[in-house]
Amino acid sequence: MANNEVGGEKGSVENTTLARKIGRYFAAVSLAALAFVVVFSYWNARQTVLAEAQSKLRLTNGIVKAMRTTVQKELRPVFLKKGIFHPSHVVSSATMIAAVGRHLQSDPEFSRYLIRYVSDNPTNQSNYPSEGEMLVLKHLRKTGKSEITKVVKFPEGPYLVHAKPLVAKSGCLSCHGDPAAAPKEIVAFYGRESGYHYRIGEIVGAAIVGIPFSEITPLLIKQAVLLSLIMVAVLGLAFYLINRFVQQEVALPIVRLTEVAKALSKGAVDRPLRTSRSDEIGALVRAIELLRRSIQVAIRRMKG
Ligand code: HEC
Numbered sequence: 001m002a003n004n005e006v007g008g009e010k011g012s013v014e015n016t017t018l019a020r021k022i023g024r025y026f027a028a029v030s031l032a033a034l035a036f037v038v039v040f041s042y043w044n045a046r047q048t049v050l051a052e053a054q055s056k057l058r059l060t061n062g063i064v065k066a067m068r069t070t071v072q073k074e075l076r077p078v079f080l081k082k083g084i085f086h087p088s089h090v091v092s093s094a095t096m097i098a099a100v101g102r103h104l105q106s107d108p109e110f111s112r113y114l115i116r117y118v119s120d121n122p123t124n125q126s127n128y129p130s131e132g133e134m135l136v137l138k139h140l141r142k143t144g145k146s147e148i149t150k151v152v153k154f155p156e157g158p159y160l161v162h163a164k165p166l167v168a169k170s171g172c173l174s175c176h177g178d179p180a181a182a183p184k185e186i187v188a189f190y191g192r193e194s195g196y197h198y199r200i201g202e203i204v205g206a207a208i209v210g211i212p213f214s215e216i217t218p219l220l221i222k223q224a225v226l227l228s229l230i231m232v233a234v235l236g237l238a239f240y241l242i243n244r245f246v247q248q249e250v251a252l253p254i255v256r257l258t259e260v261a262k263a264l265s266k267g268a269v270d271r272p273l274r275t276s277r278s279d280e281i282g283a284l285v286r287a288i289e290l291l292r293r294s295i296q297v298a299i300r301r302m303k304g
Contacts, residue, residue: 006256006275006285016251023243030235037231038224045223049216050160054149057162060209061147064115065164067100068093072171085185092175097207098127112212114159117166119205123176123186123195129206130154132161137206140165151213161210168198176204253281257288264288269296 071093079090088095094117101115118129118137129137132154139148140163147164168176175182179192198204260273269292275285 006253006260006273006277006281016247016255018251018254019243019247022246023239026239026242030239033235034232037235038228041227041231042220042224045220045227049220049223050149053160053211053216054162057149057160057209057211058147060115061162061164061207064097064100064207064209067096071096085183086189088186088189091183094123094127098124112156112215114161114208114210116208116210117205118208119166119195121194121197121204123190125194127205132159133206133208136161136163136208137203139163140206141203152210156212158213159210160213160216161208163206163208165203166205166207168200168202168204170200172198172204173200250281253285257284260288264292264295267299269299 071090075090076093079085085091089099097115097117101117104110104113104115116127116129116133118127118133120129120134120137122128132152135152136148136150139150145165147162149160149162152159152161173181175186176196176198179187179196182192182196273285273289273292275282277285
C-alpha cells in the first residue's frame, strides 16, 4: 500500500457494483424522463409551428381583406357609376377574392392552399361551403369570435385554417338584399334564388384561408426531433457526470477501505490512514484509523 491517502482515488467508472447499480437506476429514470421529453418536445414544437403558421395565415387574410377594400372603395363606385357590372370582379370584392383563390390554386407551388369566401346562401353556387368550410362557418356563428384558427378535416386531409366572419352591412343590401332591387345584371347572371335577403348584422359567410397540415408536419417533426436530441444529449452528459462522481467519490474509496480492512485483519496494522475529506466517507476513514490504532496497541500489548 504505497499511498495511504483515502478519498481521492481515480479509476474507471464501469467496474464497481455500486456504480453499476446507480447507473441502472439513473438509466431507468432517464428512460421515463425521455418519454416525457419526447411528448413535451412534440407539444412544444406544435405550439411554435402553429403559432408561426397562424401569424402567416392572419397576414394572408389581412391581405385578402385589403384586396376586398380596394374593390369596394376604389373600383366599385367608379364602375357602378358607369353601369358596368361585368366582369363582376370590379364591383364584387367576393368575385375578386374567388378569382384570386382560383389563380393561387392554379400555381403548382400553392395548389393546395385555400383562399375562400363562402356563404351558405351563396350568390354563386361555387361559393357554397364544403363540409369542412361549413364547420368553420358554424363555429364562427356559434362563438361570435372575430377570428379563429383551427385544424379542420377536409376530404383532402386536415388543414390549418384562419377564418373571419363576413357580416352583412347596409351597403351589402344593394346587391344582396331584395333581388327585385338588386342590379339587373347581377340577377340576370346569378339568378334570383340565392344570395339575397341578407339581414344587417347577420354572419352571412366566412373568409377562410388555409394550408394543408401536411405542409406543417415536416417542420413540426424537425423541431420535435431537434429538441428531443438536445434533451437526450443533456441527459446523457448528466448520466456520465453523475456516474463518474459516484464512482470516484463513493465507490472507489469504499473499495479502497475494504482492502485496508482486509489487510488489517491479516495484521498489517502499521500504516496510518489519512484523509482530507470532511464528509461521511472521511468520517469512515477516521473511524477505521482509530480501529487500526486500537488493534496496533492491542497487538503490542500481546507481544510485550
Ligand atoms: C355590387 C354588388 C355587391 C355588393 C354591394 C356586395 N356583394 Fe357580395 N357578392 C356580389 C356578387 C356578384 C357575388 C358573387 C361572386 C362570385 O361570383 O363569386 C358576391 C358574393 C359574395 C359572397 C360569397 C358567397 C356568394 O354569395 O357567392 C359573400 C360572402 C358576399 N358576397 C358577402 C358580401 C358582403 C358581406 C357584402 C357587404 C359588405 C357584399 N357582399 C356586398 C355582389 C355584391
